[in-house]
Amino acid sequence: QQQVKQSPQSLIVQKGGISIINCAYENTAFDYFPWYQQFPGKGPALLIAIRPDVSEKKEGRFTISFNKSAKQFSLHIMDSQPGDSATYFCAAEVTGNQFYFGTGTSLTVIP
Amino acid sequence: GAVVSQHPSWVICKSGTSVKIECRSLDFQATTMFWYRQFPKQSLMLMATSNEGSKATYEQGVEKDKFLINHASLTLSTLTVTSAHPEDSSFYICSARPGTFGYEQYFGPGTRLTVT
Numbered sequence: 001q002q003q004v005k006q007s008p009q010s011l012i013v014q015k016g017g018i019s020i021i022n023c024a025y026e027n028t029a030f031d032y033f034p035w036y037q038q039f040p041g042k043g044p045a046l047l048i049a050i051r052p053d054v055s056e057k058k059e060g061r062f063t064i065s066f067n068k069s070a071k072q073f074s075l076h077i078m079d080s081q082p083g084d085s086a087t088y089f090c091a092a093e094v095t096g097n098q099f100y101f102g103t104g105t106s107l108t109v110i111p
Numbered sequence: 112g113a114v115v116s117q118h119p120s121w122v123i124c125k126s127g128t129s130v131k132i133e134c135r136s137l138d139f140q141a142t143t144m145f146w147y148r149q150f151p152k153q154s155l156m157l158m159a160t161s162n163e164g165s166k167a168t169y170e171q172g173v174e175k176d177k178f179l180i181n182h183a184s185l186t187l188s189t190l191t192v193t194s195a196h197p198e199d200s201s202f203y204i205c206s207a208r209p210g211t212f213g214y215e216q217y218f219g220p221g222t223r224l225t226v227t
Contacts (some may be wrong), residue, residue, distance in 0.1 A: 034215070043115075043204045043218035044155070089154060099145070099216060101154045 004092045007101030013109050019077040021091035021105045026071065030092040030100075035064065035075045038087045038104075047088075048075070066078060080109045114138055115207050117219035124195055124226055132190045132222045134205030140185035141207035145216065146178070149202045161188055195226040 005024045013019045023033075028070040034049035050057045050064045050073065057064045077084055090102040114137040119193035124130050134144060143162050147155040159175075161167040169175045177199075179191040188207075190197055202223055206216040 036218075041202075041221065041223070043206075043221045044115075045218065046215060049215070086138075098157065103154050104152075106152070 003100035004090060004102040006090050006105060008105060013018040013080045014067050015109055015111050017080050019080045019107055020074055021088055022074045023102050024072045025092050029094045032093040033073050034091050036089045082109045082111055087108050088096060113217045115219040116215045117205055117222050119222060121223040125195055126226055127194055129193045130195055132203055134219055136186045136207040139209045143208045144182055144188040145206045145222045146190050147204045149204060154226045168175055197226045200224055
């Protein structure tokens, strides 16, 4: 059973546009929600993370929106650039316990 | 800070041989290290969790006798794929956590294993 459901599977965005990736979960015990960026042949790198006591967190062009009641969170990439083309994974964790990854979203930003 | 290295970055071995992959936390002590496996265009699958000085905890379906994990120190964990077969070919990624609770996982760059 997939603990964290991620959509879309792939996404194509024009340069300068907004990329939006969504994740949903069921386990209300999750208390840590990071997003990772992975380039081909590389390990995932932490982009931004949020805990459920806030509804939004912004770091540069990356924003996480968190809806606790809906059990959903999303990543927004503003002013998307070709260099943002990568696979993005959301994840969820009960602190100190197992980490669950989403299925990944392949983002392509076209010039 | 928070750099995790893996060695080798890629390895090709013959079927039936064993391969060891090292994971090192370079600038912090890792209480816990994790080993993941990733198939092309798929998500990361957790294989096992290891804490320094104790036996690794394997996820359901992962053969502990095939994938030997040793977390010998607070900066080094090793994954040995024993009697490798072509179906073991994959991208193996480790991660390390500086503490037990409330700490981020930092991922290594991965090791590409090809078994011929």
